[in-house]
Amino acid sequence: MKKIEHIGIAVKNLEKSNDLYSKLFNSSPYKMEEVASEGVKTSFFQVGESKIELLEASNENSAIAKFIAKKGEGVHHIAYDVEDIYAEMDRLRKEGFQLLNEQPKYGADNKLVCFIHPKSAGGVLIELCQERKEDQ
């Protein structure tokens, strides 16, 4: 794994949270994007070399809606940047981690992503992400 790509934070209201985080960072989100397949609306802030992703549920079946109902707003996942997501998924599967999707999915911010169940990862939801290449 190359680095922490971003930290995902679940929020109830993206607009309000954008205001809050804009004040915190003294900058605006550089990108807002809806990922319909995941039932989320996202915004991204650049913080130095790192990014913060805010996630709001766009429907009540979304994983973010369930997370907030259970735990409230807060840190939702940590995303690690990987060179080759297929190779990392194979490696981690063999190490006994429980992958939440068998194939990489299209995530926000032009990434291929795979999530690892928190139960197999010390209580933290992990996202692997790889920048999409032209043929992916």
Ligand code: ZN
């Ligand atoms: Zn993420």
